[in-house]
Amino acid sequence: xxxxxxxxxxxxxxxxxxxxxxxxxxxxxxxxxxxxxxxxxxxxxxxxxxxxxxxxxxxxxxxxxxxxxxxxxxxxxxxxxxxxxxxxxxxxxxxxxxxxxxxxxxxxxxxx
Numbered sequence: 001x002x003x004x005x006x007x008x009x010x011x012x013x014x015x016x017x018x019x020x021x022x023x024x025x026x027x028x029x030x031x032x033x034x035x036x037x038x039x040x041x042x043x044x045x046x047x048x049x050x051x052x053x054x055x056x057x058x059x060x061x062x063x064x065x066x067x068x069x070x071x072x073x074x075x076x077x078x079x080x081x082x083x084x085x086x087x088x089x090x091x092x093x094x095x096x097x098x099x100x101x102x103x104x105x106x107x108x109x110x111x112x
Contacts, residue, residue, distance in 0.1 A: 015072065015099065017065040025071045028092050029056065031085040032078060036071070038062075046070045049077075076100035 026036050038060035047058045047070040058070045075096045082090040
């Protein structure tokens with residue numbers, strides 16, 4: 001299996017951190033064929049992607065803001081066809097891609 005992990009908080013932006021927006025992002029991921037699970041584990045980044053199974057595992061101890069941040073990061077890394085998802089989800093997907101492309105990625109300086 002191939003796992004992808006990324007740093008938390010690489011994408012923030014114009015989306016408000018509400019339970020309603022969390023549900024919209026979860027619905028988008030479901031329509032894209034991904035399963036979202038909230039589990040405990042050693043997630044240094046906040047989440048882990050199981051590529052072979054199209055599964056996103058997010059730290060269950062995160063609050064709504066942390067969960068949305070992780071899911072936005074995941075969605076931004078997924079390439080999808082708008083024809084495969086509903087109109088509402090397609091609009092949300094485009095908004096997320098705009099947010100992610102508007103912000104530069106944060107990188108850490110190497111420690112000496």
